[in-house]
Amino acid sequence: MTRRRTGLLVAAGVAVAALAVGSDAAAGGPVVGHLMTGSTPHATAAAHGTSDARTGAHDAANAPTGRRTGHGDAATTGSHAGGTSRGRHAESATEPAAVGVAEAGSQDSVTRHVDYSGSPTTRFSYPGAAYVKVHFARLLVRPGDWVTVSDESGKQSYTYRGDPRLLKLPKDSPSTVSGADGFWAMSITGDTAVVTLHKTLPGPGLGKFGVDVDRVAHGFTASQRADREHKQRLAEGGRRPESVCGSDDAQDAVCYKTSHPVEYQHSLPVARLLINGTTLCTAWRVTADDRMLTNHHCIGDQADASNTEVWFNYQCSSCGGSEIAPVTKVPADKLLRTDETLDYTLFSVSDFASIKHFGYLGLDIRKPKAGEQVYIPQHPEGDPTKLAIASDGENGATCRIDEATIDGYASNSDTGYRCDTAPGASGSPVIARSTNRVIALHHLGGCPNSGVRIDLIYPQIKSLL
Numbered sequence: 001m002t003r004r005r006t007g008l009l010v011a012a013g014v015a016v017a018a019l020a021v022g023s024d025a026a027a028g029g030p031v032v033g034h035l036m037t038g039s040t041p042h043a044t045a046a047a048h049g050t051s052d053a054r055t056g057a058h059d060a061a062n063a064p065t066g067r068r069t070g071h072g073d074a075a076t077t078g079s080h081a082g083g084t085s086r087g088r089h090a091e092s093a094t095e096p097a098a099v100g101v102a103e104a105g106s107q108d109s110v111t112r113h114v115d116y117s118g119s120p121t122t123r124f125s126y127p128g129a130a131y132v133k134v135h136f137a138r139l140l141v142r143p144g145d146w147v148t149v150s151d152e153s154g155k156q157s158y159t160y161r162g163d164p165r166l167l168k169l170p171k172d173s174p175s176t177v178s179g180a181d182g183f184w185a186m187s188i189t190g191d192t193a194v195v196t197l198h199k200t201l202p203g204p205g206l207g208k209f210g211v212d213v214d215r216v217a218h219g220f221t222a223s224q225r226a227d228r229e230h231k232q233r234l235a236e237g238g239r240r241p242e243s244v245c246g247s248d249d250a251q252d253a254v255c256y257k258t259s260h261p262v263e264y265q266h267s268l269p270v271a272r273l274l275i276n277g278t279t280l281c282t283a284w285r286v287t288a289d290d291r292m293l294t295n296h297h298c299i300g301d302q303a304d305a306s307n308t309e310v311w312f313n314y315q316c317s318s319c320g321g322s323e324i325a326p327v328t329k330v331p332a333d334k335l336l337r338t339d340e341t342l343d344y345t346l347f348s349v350s351d352f353a354s355i356k357h358f359g360y361l362g363l364d365i366r367k368p369k370a371g372e373q374v375y376i377p378q379h380p381e382g383d384p385t386k387l388a389i390a391s392d393g394e395n396g397a398t399c400r401i402d403e404a405t406i407d408g409y410a411s412n413s414d415t416g417y418r419c420d421t422a423p424g425a426s427g428s429p430v431i432a433r434s435t436n437r438v439i440a441l442h443h444l445g446g447c448p449n450s451g452v453r454i455d456l457i458y459p460q461i462k463s464l465l
Helices: 222-235 261-265 302-306 454-464
Strands: 011-014 017-019 035-037 042-044 105-114 121-125 131-140 146-150 157-160 183-185 192-198 210-219 270-275 279-285 291-294 308-312 328-339 344-349 374-378 386-388 401-406 414-417 429-432 437-444 449-453
Touching (some): 105 121, 105 192, 121 210, 131 192, 302 328, 328 454, 374 437, 414 437, 449 454
Antiparallel strands (some): 017 035, 131 210, 270 279, 270 308, 279 291, 291 344, 328 344, 374 429, 401 414, 414 449, 429 437, 437 449
């Protein structure tokens, strides 16, 4: 089965080394890496920057017929709330499209003021929502005073003593920003966020002191998600999403903790992205330092990066359970390199020390082989970490490479597989079971789903790793 997209045709076959970097994750012990010589020729794209050969909608006349895009692949021109607008890949009845970001929630405009003369607390509650994220238009408190954003129990709590855009204080919590109109506190997991002004001394402050909240982002409830999915299925003729190939065989990562300890360990460096407060993707640590990889169609510019939260350990505490393990959230920091044709973005994170122990994934820099087994740790629909290991087939089949090379946004840029994915899984690592290293960067649905070959991405980013 072929796929065609207008785009930059990559050329120039070269041989590269296969890098195997280790994992410092505690669970299961370290994965020791070393440098191996590779001999597989491959095509490389332009060394730096993005191609202008793919900027939004594609020429349907050049696409094969008889295929429909995968679940959530309706990625038309649009923008993230609070971010910059950029073209998305248009869906057609004949072309596969990026699995895309998953719409996770919405933003409300609010007018809440907390000052020294009134109540020191204000609550934002959205029953059933998975998260709540508060935007401050103004935060100005007396020296020694502070503001917290917490859940109702106080177990999750973020502290701010001033606007971090103006002054970053060592003990303040991280935050994200969107333009010049204030800043976003880190999100609260759950359906309620409580904003509290803490005073070290009694008495009122001056009139200029106080806190203004003007926006709140919050996750969809289960019923809202179900309604959206129902409407999408109706729009697609009532058929099952193609990115789930047959029945959905992906399971909670923790289900594999005992039976597949190595695969489970390699899910720990994989993180959920909350982008601009309302959209979701997946990313993963690619080096022993603060470098991470995701798709360009998830984080396409510095504005997106500056308003992205990176959630580690967002997984179920038990197989099939609803309780979530303690989550560690850090902001994305700098966008280091991005490419539209190979659909990757390399970025760094802040507060690296807090997520270092989750480990990182090695790279398997070679051309994939048809028939080899793979697995994908991911956050489909923004859900807690799942592992796609099994696949529909005879005798308990496992995920494997169906087509070693297929067209993505460039000729032969991708590798194809039938591992189950969904919106929000964009940016996930496709890991070869023979080496437990990443062989592709997942980005397309369509059965076969596909990922960009790591042997094509690596030459563009190796100087930054």
